[in-house]
Amino acid sequence: MDDERVGSTWDPVREKIHFLRIEAVTERTLPYADNVFNGNSHHSHCQPQVISMSQSTPVNFENRDAIDGLNSLFVERWSPRAFQSYSIELPMLTRIMEAARWAPSCYNEQPWRFYTSTSENFDDFLGLLLEGNQRWAGEASVLGFLVGKKYFSHNQKENSSFQLDCGAAWMSMTFQARFEGLYTHGMAGIKHQEVAQYLGLDTKVEQVLMGFAIGKIGDSNTLPDNLQEKETPSDRQPLAQIWNPS
Numbered sequence: 001m002d003d004e005r006v007g008s009t010w011d012p013v014r015e016k017i018h019f020l021r022i023e024a025v026t027e028r029t030l031p032y033a034d035n036v037f038n039g040n041s042h043h044s045h046c047q048p049q050v051i052s053m054s055q056s057t058p059v060n061f062e063n064r065d066a067i068d069g070l071n072s073l074f075v076e077r078w079s080p081r082a083f084q085s086y087s088i089e090l091p092m093l094t095r096i097m098e099a100a101r102w103a104p105s106c107y108n109e110q111p112w113r114f115y116t117s118t119s120e121n122f123d124d125f126l127g128l129l130l131e132g133n134q135r136w137a138g139e140a141s142v143l144g145f146l147v148g149k150k151y152f153s154h155n156q157k158e159n160s161s162f163q164l165d166c167g168a169a170w171m172s173m174t175f176q177a178r179f180e181g182l183y184t185h186g187m188a189g190i191k192h193q194e195v196a197q198y199l200g201l202d203t204k205v206e207q208v209l210m211g212f213a214i215g216k217i218g219d220s221n222t223l224p225d226n227l228q229e230k231e232t233p234s235d236r237q238p239l240a241q242i243w244n245p246s
């Protein structure tokens with residue numbers, strides 16, 4: 001049987017070795033600039049804690065009650081609105097996009113297309129967000145839009161998985177952003193039609209799926225009052241709510 005995980009042939013020892021290899025590679029590639037994202041050791045039980053994501057902005061993860069053994073990458077990803085002024089160099093942004101490139105997709109179609117702002121057109125991108133998002137996203141380093149291709153290239157048939165695949169790519173880039181000491185914040189609150197027009201898309205074959213902000217976390221005191229209240233990592237439903245192991 002090819003897949004060692006199937007039935008009783010799954011070997012947890014080999015699985016563990018594989019897992020450690022992944023961790024070793026991950027550790028090597030992590031540029032721990034400041035003490036951002038410190039949870040990738042072999043002893044990374046996911047203990048909720050207060051971590052200083054930058055010198056001035058500690059983040060409290062205490063309400064995130066993940067089980068022991070979960071890599072803290074998952075818990076220490078969240079969607080802040082407070083960003084600090086920070087210029088993402090092109091090589092770093094390129095690595096973030098490269099991560100999206102390696103996401104899985106149906107028929108390996110890779111239906112995702114990412115558009116990101118430059119310093120020249122940042123204000124245009126900002127203007128394409130709904131007002132509620134414009135109120136905080138202006139401090140992000142980069143704004144972007146994720147566009148999905150609706151049809152398969154090999155037969156021009158409808159690809160019912162394109163949104164799912166684009167979601168996987170978005171999550172890949174989000175995790176690479178974390179490895180770089182940055183955060184992303186997804187946005188459904190965008191002016192979809194205007195984005196399509198601005199980007200010159202053919203909406204018969206492409207769909208604007210979401211906007212996103214990338215940046216370095218900032219001081220929540222810089223946000224308007226009602227957003228300051230929300231500026232804390234959210235909790236989740238219990239595992240039993242989303243997983244039926246029977």
Ligand SMILES: Cc1cc2nc3c(=O)[nH]c(=O)nc-3n(C[C@H](O)[C@H](O)[C@H](O)COP(=O)(O)O)c2cc1C
Pocket residue numbers: 077078079080133185186187188189190210233234
């Ligand atoms: C596709 C998508 C669209 C979202 N749209 C918005 C949005 O328009 N505005 C906003 O403030 N947050 C938006 N969010 C962020 C979610 O509210 C956030 O991911 C969710 O509350 C879970 O919190 P966390 O990401 O901090 O763990 C969006 C997230 C995703 C994935």
